[in-house]
Amino acid sequence: DTGVSQNPRHKITKRGQNVTFRCDPISEHNRLYWYRQTLGQGPEFLTYFQNEAQLEKSRLLSDRFSAERPKGSFSTLEIQRTEQGDSAMYLCASSLGGPGGEQYFGPGTRLTVT
Amino acid sequence: DQQVKQNSPSLSVQEGRISILNCDYTNSMFDYFLWYKKYPAEGPTFLISISSIKDKNEDGRFTVFLNKSAKHLSLHIVPSQPGDSAVYFCAASPSNDYKLSFGAGTTVTVRA
Numbered sequence: 437d438t439g440v441s442q443n444p445r446h447k448i449t450k451r452g453q454n455v456t457f458r459c460d461p462i463s464e465h466n467r468l469y470w471y472r473q474t475l476g477q478g479p480e481f482l483t484y485f486q487n488e489a490q491l492e493k494s495r496l497l498s499d500r501f502s503a504e505r506p507k508g509s510f511s512t513l514e515i516q517r518t519e520q521g522d523s524a525m526y527l528c529a530s531s532l533g534g535p536g537g538e539q540y541f542g543p544g545t546r547l548t549v550t
Numbered sequence: 551d552q553q554v555k556q557n558s559p560s561l562s563v564q565e566g567r568i569s570i571l572n573c574d575y576t577n578s579m580f581d582y583f584l585w586y587k588k589y590p591a592e593g594p595t596f597l598i599s600i601s602s603i604k605d606k607n608e609d610g611r612f613t614v615f616l617n618k619s620a621k622h623l624s625l626h627i628v629p630s631q632p633g634d635s636a637v638y639f640c641a642a643s644p645s646n647d648y649k650l651s652f653g654a655g656t657t658v659t660v661r662a
Contacts, residue, residue: 440593467648478554478639478652479594492649527593536582536601536643539650541593 438462440542442528448548449518456514457545461530468511469539470503471527472496479527485511518549553577554642556653564661569627571656573640576621581645585614585625588637588655597638598625630660 441460449455461468467486471479482501483493487508497503500518505511515522525546529539555574563569573583581602586594600607600614600623607614613626627634637657641650 469649471650471652476559476654478556478641478654479650481649481651484648492647494649529593531648535645535648536584536599538584538596538599541586541595543591543593 440528440530440540442526442542442545444545445543446546446548448550451518451520451549453518454514454516455518455547456512457526457528457547459511459513459528459542461510461528462532462540463509465530465532465540466508467531468505469529469531470511470513471529473525473527473544474523482513515547518547520549523547523549551576552654553580553651554640554653556640556656558656559654560657560659562659562661563630565632566629569625569630569634569658569660571625571627571638571640571658573623573625573653574621575623575642575651577642577644577651578621579644580642580651582643583614583616583623584641584643584650585612586639586641586652587634588639594639627658630658632660632662634658635660 469484470482473479485505525544527544529541531539584599585597588594637655640653
């Protein structure tokens, strides 16, 4: 399977704990995106990388969130000191083309903060 | 601020009939518009797109219409099939940006 993969698929954590998610994009794709989706809403942009450079971050991304893409391959999204409001589906996508081009999404990581 | 709006949370249609999904946007800088389909427990899957220089794009059973002056686009699915039952998201991006702004989605149910 050469699609976008995300791990873990589900994560339950207690408030105040740190969590880290991983995304493996389609191998030849140079852009990687993180989105967050809550119930009844569409995905909301969090951040994106072109190769290893993080080029844009949403104001939704508080300083408790950090993302990395070392060597321009897989990416990790870490949330420190989780809060109940962080409970959501975290989606990763990757793309190769120019603006407006198709982004390929992974299955997401569902985070539940108790 | 929700720049992409899908005002119909749900749509029920009989198999074989046409499904029409609507989407409105407020950002006049949007140049690219995409429709995604999402099944439960899966990520969104790209369906069809259109750029602002066109007013129609067709791909098999799926056609997207764009009315720039009204800041409105629609997705037509003809004929609707049971496998089309899913959540459909409208998304948009400006020409100088890569991030997508999504609507809240419309849940389509195709009845046999």
